Amino acid sequence: MTVIYQRVALIGLGLIASSMAHAMRENGLAGEIVGHAKSPETRATALEIGLCDRVFDTAAAAVQGADLVVLAVPVGAMDAIAAEIGPHLAAGCTVTDVGSVKQAVIEAVAPHLPEGVAFVPGHPLAGTEHSGPRSGFASLFVNRWCLLTPIEQSSPEATAHLRALWEGMGAKVDEMDPAHHDLVLAVVSHTPHLIAYTMVGVADHLRRVSNSEVIQYSASGFRDFTRIAASDPTMWRDVFLTNKDAVLDILGRFTEELFVLQRAIRMGDGQQLFDYFTRTRAIRRGIIEAGQDTAAPDFGRVAPPAKPGE
Amino acid sequence: MTVIYQRVALIGLGLIASSMAHAMRENGLAGEIVGHAKSPETRATALEIGLCDRVFDTAAAAVQGADLVVLAVPVGAMDAIAAEIGPHLAAGCTVTDVGSVKQAVIEAVAPHLPEGVAFVPGHPLAGTEHSGPRSGFASLFVNRWCLLTPIEQSSPEATAHLRALWEGMGAKVDEMDPAHHDLVLAVVSHTPHLIAYTMVGVADHLRRVSNSEVIQYSASGFRDFTRIAASDPTMWRDVFLTNKDAVLDILGRFTEELFVLQRAIRMGDGQQLFDYFTRTRAIRRGIIEAGQDTAAPDFGRVAPPAKPGE
Ligand SMILES: NC(=O)c1ccc[n+]([C@@H]2O[C@H](COP(=O)([O-])OP(=O)(O)OC[C@H]3O[C@@H](n4cnc5c(N)ncnc54)[C@H](OP(=O)(O)O)[C@@H]3O)[C@@H](O)[C@H]2O)c1
Ligand SMILES: NC(=O)c1ccc[n+]([C@@H]2O[C@H](COP(=O)([O-])OP(=O)(O)OC[C@H]3O[C@@H](n4cnc5c(N)ncnc54)[C@H](OP(=O)(O)O)[C@@H]3O)[C@@H](O)[C@H]2O)c1
Numbered sequence A, B: 001m002t003v004i005y006q007r008v009a010l011i012g013l014g015l016i017a018s019s020m021a022h023a024m025r026e027n028g029l030a031g032e033i034v035g036h037a038k039s040p041e042t043r044a045t046a047l048e049i050g051l052c053d054r055v056f057d058t059a060a061a062a063v064q065g066a067d068l069v070v071l072a073v074p075v076g077a078m079d080a081i082a083a084e085i086g087p088h089l090a091a092g093c094t095v096t097d098v099g100s101v102k103q104a105v106i107e108a109v110a111p112h113l114p115e116g117v118a119f120v121p122g123h124p125l126a127g128t129e130h131s132g133p134r135s136g137f138a139s140l141f142v143n144r145w146c147l148l149t150p151i152e153q154s155s156p157e158a159t160a161h162l163r164a165l166w167e168g169m170g171a172k173v174d175e176m177d178p179a180h181h182d183l184v185l186a187v188v189s190h191t192p193h194l195i196a197y198t199m200v201g202v203a204d205h206l207r208r209v210s211n212s213e214v215i216q217y218s219a220s221g222f223r224d225f226t227r228i229a230a231s232d233p234t235m236w237r238d239v240f241l242t243n244k245d246a247v248l249d250i251l252g253r254f255t256e257e258l259f260v261l262q263r264a265i266r267m268g269d270g271q272q273l274f275d276y277f278t279r280t281r282a283i284r285r286g287i288i289e290a291g292q293d294t295a296a297p298d299f300g301r302v303a304p305p306a307k308p309g310e
Helices: A015-026 A040-048 A059-063 A075-088 A103-112 A156-168 A178-205 A211-216 A222-228 A233-242 A244-267 A270-289 B015-026 B040-048 B059-063 B075-088 B103-112 B156-168 B178-205 B211-216 B222-228 B233-242 B244-267 B270-289
Strands: A005-011 A030-036 A068-071 A094-097 A118-124 A145-148 A172-175 B005-011 B030-036 B068-071 B094-097 B118-124 B145-148 B172-175
Touching (some): A005 A015, A015 A030, A030 A040, A030 A059, A059 A075, A075 A103, A075 A233, A094 A156, A103 A118, A103 A178, A118 A156, A178 A233, A178 B178, A178 B222, A222 B222, A222 B270, A244 A270, A270 B233, B005 B015, B030 B059, B068 B075, B075 B103, B094 B103, B118 B156, B118 B178, B178 B244, B244 B270
Parallel strands (some): A094 A118, B094 B118
8 A cells, every 4th residue: 555646637528538537546556546537428437436546638737747657548549648648748758559550649749748757658458349438447457468668758666666556456557568568469359359359340231130030040150240349439449550560460460360260161171180289279278377368268357246225 | 937848968067057057056957967078077066066967978878868959059169069979869859059150050069969859959048258067057947938949850849848948947048940040149249349359459469558458447348348258268269160140240230330420539520429329329229128138237147156165
């Protein structure tokens, strides 16, 4: 229970920011938590459920006097927010973000920040398909990775301080080059999401199979896709627009390999299919051994706790 | 606790058959359970853990005197098994199968069965990525669908009887035309599996991203894919070889739509991406409303019970 920042300003009060608020409170990491979100409704909710001690009508007002500012808005909104808050940041404060893409966020945010302000870009690898201020929970980051991608504007002290905050919320922290981050995430998250969206879209368009059949019989395989494809459209639009090069690179490889398997199916080449499917099993074993999931079919995702009063 | 069949012969003693054995015992549905699997190891295990009252070295011996024979082997093995057991089936008995593809199984099995034997093809929509005689558990089918695809050789009485067995094991039963079954499954299960296998394969082949990075950071999206792609290679090879037409049809539509989204990314068409992602959310809501999953990020899959002695 060590206070790491005296005043944390959360800009954006959705899934990630509200989970941070719960986690910081539970672990006594912040002296005060203030915030701003675009809509009056979200700001009212944040006060009502105690996410923030104070909310402000503008981001510029929210960041004043804060020693940590967390940009937790969709990636496409970072540029305007950074331009707005730049002149109002306290000397010596740290700005971080939680965006799912790093190079584009750095390009959008860094130019707006004055000297004497550290910028330490970050990305917690944790989420659910829910969004908004009521969707957060304190344990979202427990045992999950948070990747920091320090740049020139990140002082080693500011990076170490931010690392302590994430560790205090239960996360494991790693540092990585921003471009490498964007490639890794294109592989493990962005492209799989696009594929899941596409497959769910195909099912939706098929005339001969009704939506109710798709829904009823989606016990295997497809259900995971629908969960992935239920994620917030704004967030994912921004991810694909801003991590375009890496996603297009991985997508190209994906269709190439898919065509190889498609051809094996058409040709009836069972050996090739068998060999391919055998190799992919090993990756799964690695994930279980790395503790990211369990062998049991039902574990592996963070369950939100019962809501207070439920 | 009504005995529905006096003697059930399970041919193949893997995930599905062993789950049926546990479920039939727990619910008192079978007078006696006998079985056969290819390897002596599996047969020994089945006796040791009490899956079967008796095991036989051949399928032909196992089916003698049984009033229900369940073919629970990979789809590609059905033909040879049916040819072997055909002459040994008791008059009036029912043969069913649990194969993931229906038209190909019907073509492989039906010609080998003598008159006076009913053949009621079936497919429980339940599974995990595990296989073998130790992977089964009694609750696998609870609240899951089992699709029966009756044909000319299925008498209404035999179909009704088999339906009672599945309902006794906790499943919901529906009837469907075999060709329609294969198309629906190509959409909700087979094509998603192929896509997951492919994406995991792409990750494995990427030089610039190490496997350990893929494994460590697979918290979102990709982890579901690895789980799907860890399924049994033999079973899935057979599925793709035998449900070829429907899978190729759906794959063609999938790549078509994927190219549309890929182009939108390349062109920076955020509106098109946003609209697409918004539409796919609705399907997810439908699944939650249909009770196939819950809104909580952690529910929805059947958890195996603690193993006896654990
Ligand atoms: N969800 C995940 O799985 C996940 C995981 C890791 C990282 N991330 C990243 O975290 C960030 C936030 O995602 P989230 O899931 O927390 O989103 P979310 O639940 O949809 O919340 C977004 C928040 O940003 C606010 N906002 C949007 N535009 C704004 C603007 N122009 N000015 C001020 N506030 C604005 C919204 O305000 P209103 O409520 O008033 O609209 C809302 O409070 C994104 O960059 C995303 O890439 C998400
Ligand atoms: N797994 C799923 O998610 C799922 C869901 C629904 C339907 N199905 C269908 O259910 C069937 C069985 O799948 P499963 O998951 O239970 O597979 P599994 O766990 O791999 O077990 C397959 C069983 O079949 C036996 N076998 C294989 N070839 C044989 C042969 N020629 N003669 C006798 N026994 C043979 C194996 O014996 P050994 O152990 O001796 O090798 C093993 O006991 C497949 O048709 C599959 O399509 C599977």
